[in-house]
Amino acid sequence: MADEGEVKRRVVAAVDDLAADLIALSRRLHANPEVAFQERQAAAWLTEMLERHGFTVERGVAGLPTAFIARYGRDRPAVAVLSEYDALPEVGHACGHNLIGPSAVAAGIALRAAADALGGTVMVYGTPAEELGGGKPVMVDQGLFKDVDAAMMFHPYPGEEKQAGCGGGSLALRAFDFTYRGKPAHSGFAPWEGRNALDAVILLFNAVNAMRQHVKPDVRIHGIITNGGQVFNIVPEEAACRLALRSFDTAYLLEVTERVEEAARGAALATGTELETRLFMKYDAIKPNPTLVRLISDNLRAMGFTVRDPRPTSASSDYGNVSQVLPSAGFSMATHPPGINFHTPEFAEGAATERALGGMLEAAKVMAAVGADLLADPGLVARAREEFAVS
Ligand SMILES: [Zn+2]
Known part of the structure; x- marks a missing residue:
């Protein structure tokens, strides 16, 4: 019979043994930011480290390169640690995913000792494009x-040192591209021949603005015009916008989504254009x-952190999709000074x-310890x- 306390000490110590490699890896990710679905180097570096430490890696799963x-390890329970590694356009790793990827890899590698001693499987999931598009929903939909x-993950946040949060909710999100197609015409010579796709987009924005007073306070609707027409003196034949809708309540969000889709159809009707959603x-x-939140x-707390009461964040994550299909919990650890x-x-x-980088190592230790508890009990x-x- 394996001594569970000893196993736990070993997995936590294993993270320290990996520290130099992890810090170098995180710095390399930070210096080479790659955006949604283009994280080729990141995925290569993370999987290389996992393979080097005895993991069997399947790449390009769910049709996502x-x-x-x-x-x-083998058999149940199977405990998964989720990693993210995409950056944002222009600002690079402004969400700290260069800390998330290596922390998950570290927790996974550290947990080998627990799987060897106690049985069970340790999995590290590489989930691309958390910022824009979402790899996890595709992976969830493909089973x-x-x-x-059980699955877990960590996210950085700004706060006092040695502070952490666990168990908070997030906003469900649906994002759409609405594209209108009308009929081009010379704007001076024969505008009556045209049907204006840009007018449809503007009508949709106005309809959404009229709706704001009549949706619950947690609803967010926001977006941009992605195509405002081609030439100023030709009636815009094609125009498009990208709108996102959010709410803490997924069922209510779907109601609001239907209303916005109605409004989008209304704008097409009003302008004599065709709509593609x-x-x-x-x-x-x-x-x-x-x-899992308690664990x-x-x-x-055992590692000296103060844990805030769970609070919902007014952001959205595709980690939500994972949490809807299996027991899971995420936690945030204060890696940045407050106010950022x-x-x-x-x-x-x-x-x-x-x-x-220190926070990243601490987060890895927490996940390794939690994984050891799950495999032991x-x-x-x-x-x-x-x-x-x-x-
Ligand atoms: Zn993030």
């Missing part, structure tokens, strides 16, 4: 999480699993500091599953 699944019993992002709200929070906002150059700069996994089924 930069997605991967790495496995170690790639069906053999996993394309859903391009589908992020569900996060459903935290109580047992993560206990391990955070996500998706800014300051956040990107902060993502390669000593403090942030099948009762925890069973309880998490039961809660998942009834909530």
Whole structure:
């Protein structure tokens, strides 16, 4: 019988043994930011490290070239750690995903000792394009999480040192491209011959603005015009906009989504144009699993962290889709000074500091410890599953 306390000490110590490699890897990701679905180097570097430490890696899963699944061990329970590694256009790693990728890889590698001693499978999921498009919804829809019993991940955030948060919710999100096609005509010579696609886009924005007073306060609707026409003196034949809708309540979000789609059709009708609607992002709200939240929070406290009360964040993540199909929980760890906002150059700069890199190692230790607890006690996994089924 393996000594569980000893196993846990070993997995946590394993992260320290990997520290130099992890810091170098995180710095390399930070210096070479790659955006959604183009994270080729990132996926190569992360999987290379996993393979070097005995993981079997499947690359290009779900038809996504930069997605991967790495496995170690056998049988159940199967515990998964999720990694992200995409950057933002222009600002680079302004969400700190250069810390998320290596922390997940570290937790996975550290957990080998637990899988060897206690049995079970450790998996590291490489999930691309969290910022724009979402790899996880595609992987979820293709059933790639069906053999996993519990999943976890970490995200950086700005806060006081040694602070962490766990179990917060997020906004469900649907994002659409609305494209209108009208009829071109000379704007001076024969405008009556034309049907104006840009007018349809403008009408849609006005309809959405009229709707704002009549939706619940947590709803967000925002967007940009992605095509405003081609030439100023030709009636715009084609115009398009990209709109995102968010709410904490997925069911309510779908109601609002229907209203916006109606408004989009109305704008086409009013302008005599044709409408094409394309859903391009589908992020569900996060459903935290109580047992996993407690387990993560206990391990955070045991490592000297203060854990804030769970609070919903007014952001969205495709991690929500994973949380809707299996027991999972995420936590955030203060890697940046308070007052720095996500998706800014300051956040990107902060993502390669000593403090942030130290936080990444701490986060890896927390996930390794949680994974060791789950592999050691099948009762925890069973309880998490039961809660998942009834909530
Ligand atoms: Zn992020």
